[in-house]
Ligand code: FES
C-alpha cells in the first residue's frame with residue numbers, strides 16, 4: 001500500500017512510531033495498531049463517548065481525530081490511567097456501586113468522570129448528569145454512575161485522597 | 171439483642187449486595203469483546219446493501235471490486251446458497267403462521283432498504299469497504315409495502331407471492347359474552363394507541379468472527395450473543411456440520427437486551443465466507459448498519475375498549491392489535507411472540523373475566539421486528555393502564571382507588587388471567603400500598619394542585635404490571651424451535667479446594683456469574699472468592715437455554731443450587747469415609763467440614779481434595795471420590811413464573827414547548843427471592859430508562875418509500891444522563907415455590923411498565939386542558955399537537 005505516513009506520539013507514557021494510512025482514526029490506531037482495546041467505538045461520529053481519550057490533557061473523541069492529527073501529542077487511554085492508578089478511586093466507586101453492566105461505555109465514562117473530578121469543588125448531581133451528556137450508556141440508566149462519581153467527589157473533597165488532582169480539561 | 175437473620179449463617183451470600191468480581195476487568199479496560207478479537211490471518215467483510223425497500227435484483231457486477239487491493243473474495247446470494255440451507259421463522263404452536271424461506275444473502279430480490287446483497291472480504295475492513303463501493307448492482311424497483319393497513323388491502327402488492335398475502339399470522343381470543351357485557355355496561359372507554367418502532371442500540375454493535383478449519387472440519391465462532399447454544403445448533407444444521415465440530419464462544423458482550431439472540435443474515439453469511447476461504451472472517455456492524463439490520467421492536471397499533479359498571483368495576487376488554495414485522499418472521503424465535511404476548515397480557519393484573527382480542531401480524535418492507543427487552547409487555551401494560559385511568563376519570567376515582575378495586579386480591583392465588591395465564595402468587599395490593607407510601611402520594615397531589623394555580627403542570631401516572639419469567643418449554647420448545655428451557659452446570663472442586671462452575675446461563679453485564687457464584691458458595695459452603703464461574707462457551711459448558719426471557723436467576727440459579735447440593739453430598743460422603751463418621755452429621759462451612767451439631771471444624775475441604783486426587787490409596791476400599799458433578803434443571807410446575815409490580819412517574823410538562831422534565835420514577839417490584847439486591851436494582855433502573863426512551867425519544871422513522879430516515883446515532887435519540895430522573899426502588903418478596911431457590915426474573919420489569927406510567931403521567935398533566943395523548947414516543951411535536959397548539 002502506498003501513501004503511508006509516519007506518526008510518532010506518546011501513548012500512556014511510551015513513545016510510539018508507526019507508518020499508517022492517513023485515513024486511520026486515532027481510535028483505530030489505538031485499538032488495532034497498538035492493541036489498546038480498552039478504548040471503544042460505539043458510533044464513530046462523536047456522539048456516544050465510548051471512544052474518549054486524553055490528548056495533551058484534554059478529553060477528545062478518538063473516533064473524530066485522525067491518528068496523524070495526534071502526531072507529536074501525548075495520549076492517555078484507560079489502560080494508562082489504570083496503570084498509573086490515578087483513577088483507582090473512581091474505578092473502585094464504580095465497582096462498589098455497580099455503575100457498569102456490559103462495560104462497553106465504561107472507559108469513556110471514566111474519562112469524563114476523571115475530567116470532571118479533576119476540577120475543584122464538589123459537583124451537584126445535576127452537574128454530573130450534565131457532564132455525562134456526551135456519554136451514552138444503554139445498560140445502567142445512569143443513576144449508579146452519577147452516584148459513583150458523586151461519592152468520589154465527596155471523598156476527594158473530604159481529603160480522603162491526599163494527592164492533588166491533576167488538571168484535565170473537557 | 172440482635173436478631174439472627176439468614177444472612178448471619180456462614181457463607182450466606184443469597185440476599186447480599188455483592189459487587190461483581192468480573193466488573194474489575196471491564197473497569198481497567200481489559201474487557202474482551204468480539205470487536206476486540208484479532209485472529210491470525212483474519213479477514214474482514216463489508217456488505218453492499220440495497221438502497222431500495224423492495225426491488226428485483228437484475229444483475230451484479232463485481233469485476234472491478236474483485237481486482238481491488240486486498241480483496242480475497244466477493245460472494246453473492248447464489249454462492250452462499252450452495253453451502254447454507256434456508257431457514258423459516260415459524261413455530262408450530264402459532265396455528266397458520268407463515269413466513270418465507272431466507273438465505274444469508276438474497277438471490278433475486280431485496281425486501282428492505284439496507285438488506286445486505288453482496289459480501290466483500292478483504293484484508294482490512296477499510297479495503298473491503300473500498301471494494302464494496304465498486305460493486306455495481308442493477309435493481310428494478312418494486313412498489314414498497316410500508317403501511318400496516320395498505321399491506322392488508324386486497325390489492326396490495328404481496329411481498330412473498332408464494333404466501334398469498336402479507337399476513338404472517340392472525341390470532342383470536344374470545345372468552346365469550348363480550349358484546350353483551352359492553353352493551354350493558356355503565357361505562358365504556360376506548361382509545362387508539364400507537365407504539366413506534368424502536369431498536370436496542372447496544373453500545374457494542376453486533377460482532378462476529380467465524381473461523382473454519384477445513385483440516386479438522388471445525389467451525390469456531392466468536393459471537394457477541396446471549397444464546398451461544400442456539401447458534402451452535404443453527405450453524406451446525408444449516409451448514410451441514412456435526413454439532414460436535416461447531417463451537418460458539420460468547421466472550422464479553424457490549425449489551426444485548428434480546429437483540430443479539432436472533433439470526434442475522436450478515437452473521438450467517440460470515441460462517442459461509444469463512445468456510446469458502448478457510449480463514450477467520452470478522453464482521454462488525456457499524457452504527458449505520460446496526461440501524462438498518464438489527465431487529466426493531468414494537469410497532470403496534472392497538473384499538474382497545476374497556477367496560478366497567480357504575481362503581482368502576484372492570485367487566486371486560488376488547489382489543490385489536492395490528493403489528494408490522496418487516497418482510498419475514500425472525501429466526502428462530504419468530505416475530506409473532508411479541509404480538510402474542512401483547513394480546514395475552516392485556517388486563518392480566520385485574521379480576522375481570524370477559525376478554526376478546528384480535529391479533530394481526532403483518533409483513534411489510536422494513537427491517538425485521540422481533541423480541542427485544544420486555545417483549546410485548548410495554549404495549550399490553552400501556553393499553554390496559556391507560557384504559558384503567560380512563561375508567562377512573564369516568565367514575566371520578568383516584569388512580570390508586572380504581573386499581574385497589576380491580577386488582578386481583580393478594581389472597582386469591584393460585585388463579586388464572588382471562589387469557590389462561592396461570593398465576594402462582596402475586597402481590598399487587600402489597601406493591602400498590604408500598605408505592606403509595608414511598609412516593610408520598612397525597613403530598614404530591616396537593617403540590618400538583620397548588621402548582622397548577624401557578625401555571626406549572628405536573629403529572630403523576632402509575633402502572634401495574636405482570637411479567638413473564640422463567641419460561642418452560644411452552645415458550646419455544648413446544649413450537650418446534652430448538653431452544654432449550656433447561657440449563658446445565660458442571661461444578662468441580664480443584665485439588666487445592668477451590669471451586670469451578672461452568673454453567674449454560676450467560677453473562678451480559680447483568681451479573682449472572684456473580685449470582686451463580688453466590689448460590690454455589692452458599693449451598694456448597696465455601697467462600698465466594700474461591701469460586702470461579704465460567705459461561706458462554708459451548709465447548710466447555712453444558713447445553714442450556716442461556717439468557718432470554720428473564721430466566722438466568724430463576725432457572726440458571728436453581729440449576730446451580732441443585733448442582734451445588736449434589737456436589738456437597740459427594741464431598742460429605744468422602745469426608746465421612748475419611749473421618750469414620752456419618753455424612754448426615756457433617757456439613758461444610760467456609761471450606762471446612764464441620765460437625766452439624768457443634769459446628770466444630772473437622773477437616774478442610776482442600777485436604778479432602780488433596781487426598782481424593784493424590785492419595786486415593788489412603789481412602790477406605792471401595793471409595794471413589796466424585797468431586798465433579800454435572801447437573802441439569804428444567805422448570806416444571808407452572809409454565810412461567812410471573813412477577814408483578816407497579817411503577818409511578820412524576821413529570822413536569824412545559825405546555826408552551828411540549829418539552830418534558832421527568833422528575834422522578836418509583837418502582838415496587840416482586841421478583842420473588844432477591845439474590846443480590848445491588849444487581850436487581852440496577853437491572854430495574856436500566857430497564858426503566860429503556861422504557862422511558864421508548865416513551866419519550868426513541869423511534870425508527872420511515873418514509874413512504876420504506877426508507878429509514880433517522881438511522882444514525884445523531885438522529886435517533888436515546889436517553890442521556892441529563893434527561894433521566896433518579897429512580898427509587900422498593901421490593902415485595904413472594905418467592906416461587908416451584909424451585910428451592912424461589913427466584914423469578916427481573917431483567918425486563920423496568921421496561922415493562924415505565925412507558926405506561928409515563929403516558930399516564932402525561933395525560934394527568936394535560937388534564938386541565940381536556941386533552942389526551944395515546945402515542946409513544948411522546949415527542950414535543952406530538953405533545954403540542956395533542957394540546958392543540960400545532
Ligand atoms: S465512537 Fe466516538 S463518540 Fe461514539
Ligand code: FES
Nearest residue numbers: 101105137138139
Ligand atoms: S454499561 Fe453497557 S452501555 Fe454502559
